Amino acid sequence: MECSVVFAGFGGQGLLFTGQVLARAAIKDGLEVFWIPSYGPEMRGGTADCTVIVADHPIGSPVVDQFDAAVAMNLPSLRKFGPRVTPGGLLIVNTSLVTSQTSARAEINELRLPCTELAARGGDDKLVSIVALGALVGRLGWVTPESVRAALREISAKKRPEIVHTDLGVFEAGLEAGLRVTA
Amino acid sequence: MTEPREIGVDARMTEAEAGRRSRVLMKGNEAIGEAAIQAGCDAYFGYPITPQAELLEWMARRMPELGRVFVQAESELGAINMALGAAATGARVMVSSSSPGISLMAEAMSYMAGSGTPMVLVNVMRAGPGLGGIGPSQSDYFQATKGHGHGDYRVPVLAPASIGEAMELMATAFELAERYRTPVMLVADGILGQAMEPVELRFRNPERHVFDWALTGAAGRPARIIKSIDLQPEVLERRNLALQHKYAEIARQETRFATECMDDAEYVVVAYGTAARVARSAIEKARARGIKAGLFRPITLWPFPTRELARLSRHVHGILTVELSSGQMVEDVRLAVEGRCPVAFHGRMGGMVPTPDEVVGALKALSGKVERTREREREQQQKRHSGLLEDRTGGHRRATEAASRERTQGAEVGVRAGTRGGGER
Numbered sequence: 205m206e207c208s209v210v211f212a213g214f215g216g217q218g219l220l221f222t223g224q225v226l227a228r229a230a231i232k233d234g235l236e237v238f239w240i241p242s243y244g245p246e247m248r249g250g251t252a253d254c255t256v257i258v259a260d261h262p263i264g265s266p267v268v269d270q271f272d273a274a275v276a277m278n279l280p281s282l283r284k285f286g287p288r289v290t291p292g293g294l295l296i297v298n299t300s301l302v303t304s305q306t307s308a309r310a311e312i313n314e315l316r317l318p319c320t321e322l323a324a325r326g327g328d329d330k331l332v333s334i335v336a337l338g339a340l341v342g343r344l345g346w347v348t349p350e351s352v353r354a355a356l357r358e359i360s361a362k363k364r365p366e367i368v369h370t371d372l373g374v375f376e377a378g379l380e381a382g383l384r385v386t387a
Numbered sequence: 388m389t390e391p392r393e394i395g396v397d398a399r400m401t402e403a404e405a406g407r408r409s410r411v412l413m414k415g416n417e418a419i420g421e422a423a424i425q426a427g428c429d430a431y432f433g434y435p436i437t438p439q440a441e442l443l444e445w446m447a448r449r450m451p452e453l454g455r456v457f458v459q460a461e462s463e464l465g466a467i468n469m470a471l472g473a474a475a476t477g478a479r480v481m482v483s484s485s486s487p488g489i490s491l492m493a494e495a496m497s498y499m500a501g502s503g504t505p506m507v508l509v510n511v512m513r514a515g516p517g518l519g520g521i522g523p524s525q526s527d528y529f530q531a532t533k534g535h536g537h538g539d540y541r542v543p544v545l546a547p548a549s550i551g552e553a554m555e556l557m558a559t560a561f562e563l564a565e566r567y568r569t570p571v572m573l574v575a576d577g578i579l580g581q582a583m584e585p586v587e588l589r590f591r592n593p594e595r596h597v598f599d600w601a602l603t604g605a606a607g608r609p610a611r612i613i614k615s616i617d618l619q620p621e622v623l624e625r626r627n628l629a630l631q632h633k634y635a636e637i638a639r640q641e642t643r644f645a646t647e648c649m650d651d652a653e654y655v656v657v658a659y660g661t662a663a664r665v666a667r668s669a670i671e672k673a674r675a676r677g678i679k680a681g682l683f684r685p686i687t688l689w690p691f692p693t694r695e696l697a698r699l700s701r702h703v704h705g706i707l708t709v710e711l712s713s714g715q716m717v718e719d720v721r722l723a724v725e726g727r728c729p730v731a732f733h734g735r736m737g738g739m740v741p742t743p744d745e746v747v748g749a750l751k752a753l754s755g756k757v758e759r760t761r762e763r764e765r766e767q768q769q770k771r772h773s774g775l776l777e778d779r780t781g782g783h784r785r786a787t788e789a790a791s792r793e794r795t796q797g798a799e800v801g802v803r804a805g806t807r808g809g810g811e812r
């Protein structure tokens with residue numbers, strides 16, 4: 205198994221952080237993982253993205269043409285990465301910012317989630333990317349939810365222990381959303 | 388520094404499995420910095436530049452914590468000349484930068500090679516020429532293996548393909564630098580610098596030796612001088628010969644490479660660093676499509692694994708070199724192969740990275756070309772074979788005719804028969 209996901213949106217939406225949470229969860233599940241941010245000048249222009257590859261064998265190419273999953277937290281990201289989701293793959297669109305536009309691709313699964321609202325329900329409306337991670341894990345199960353929770357606890361415990369509870373709450377909200385749509 | 392293992396994940400977890408789960412996520416630049424620190428780096432000098440900046444930042448935080456030297460110099464020139472001074476005292480010294488910064492350091496590299504000063508220089512390569520861009524690149528291969536400064540000198544160049552390997556090679560770099568009294572380069576590209584991968588926090592701190600050349604204060608002993616200048620040609624030639632002797636020794640002892648899927652390989656991809664990882668994915672895809680491909684990955688770019696590639700080229704059908712450049716290492720591949728098999732090239736520039744599909748395409752093109760050539764050769768051989776048969780009978784007939792003509796026309800026939808005979812041999 206080798207799966208790739210791109211988390212894309214505005215700088216400040218926590219996309220690089222969320223990719224690292226997924227990477228740490230993969231390690232906890234004994235998997236191989238590769239995390240690579242876009243480190244170009246676009247970072248300074250406001251958009252940000254990172255790619256995470258999860259595999260059960262040593263990872264070859266760090267560069268991905270077609271993603272098994274993409275998280276588009278804003279419209280430019282939908283336009284950039286929507287067309288690069290592999291047929292049968294998953295596209296998560298944040299409808300809190302992307303209200304009407306879609307990928308217009310019938311051959312992929314487009315999961316449309318109001319990330320801001322879901323994050324608010326979990327305890328902090330800023331943690332939109334954690335919602336997307338929850339939905340991704342709920343839907344595709346590349347890593348176990350327990351490993352994601354452990355990764356969140358670990359990272360937050362080091363930096364801001366007071367937000368662990370919120371992180372976990374928001375992740376659950378996303379996870380539920382991901383699982384619900386599957387059912 | 389290992390992270391605490393989760394309790395109760397699986398009581399029957401093997402040690403290897405537990406090891407896999409206890410790995411930590413590290414960014415390439417930071418992992419290289421930490422590996423240098425754990426390898427006993429005494430002093431670091433640098434100047435910020437993307438995509439290597441996190442390495443400098445890591446050193447800025449960690450080196451003072453440990454009471455070691457960190458200097459952000461006023462420029463790359465300042466950094467490497469400070470390193471030259473520190474290294475002359477026998478300290479374990481490191482400098483890092485990215486491509487344009489390395490160009491600025493070139494002069495001092497030559498002086499360090501000339502004066503036999505050990506140092507480790509990390510180049511997290513970005514796309515050029517000039518200021519170029521900050522995307523990943525391998526376009527400094529020529530610079531690293533054949534160039535930087537002036538003069539007849541070489542430096543060992545190490546090229547990791549993963550963050551874990553980069554950590555291991557940092558210790559090797561210090562080892563080689565001190566063993567051979569030479570600057571050593573480690574080249575990564577922007578991807579290796581910026582990416583994060585799980586790594587085991589296993590480090591190596593090479594044994595320290597007492598240097599009989601280091602400038603440690605001359606009280607109670609004759610003064611030592613570290614210099615590269617020598618105005619007497621006879622003496623300077625001797626110094627150069629000594630250097631060349633050293634390089635020959637390094638080439639004999641320190642050539643490193645790795646291979647994958649080579650047992651039954653008919654086609655070989657030669658690639659290093661990130662390009663080698665793309666090649667690894669491509670080889671898997673190519674094999675699924677019936678092309679028996681393998682990977683030959685130079686780990687030392689100098690000394691280049693010439694002998695091993697030469698050996699390979701005797702029994703494979705073709706070689707494809709993949710680089711994040713216009714084709715630099717491919718020149719060394721061709722020198723090693725010496726025309727024994729076709730050598731093709733695929734590369735991207737400017738911060739672009741070849742995709743596995745592109746590499747598979749290049750492999751298909753190469754194997755197609757080789758197959759067509761072989762087909763043509765077979766046909767020609769067949770033609771020659773049947774032609775020879777015809778020739779023999781025809782030759783006999785013509786010889787008989789000629790013999791009868793000879794009686795009348797003289798020596799001309801002998802020449803013809805001789806030519807034909809030569810062709811048949």
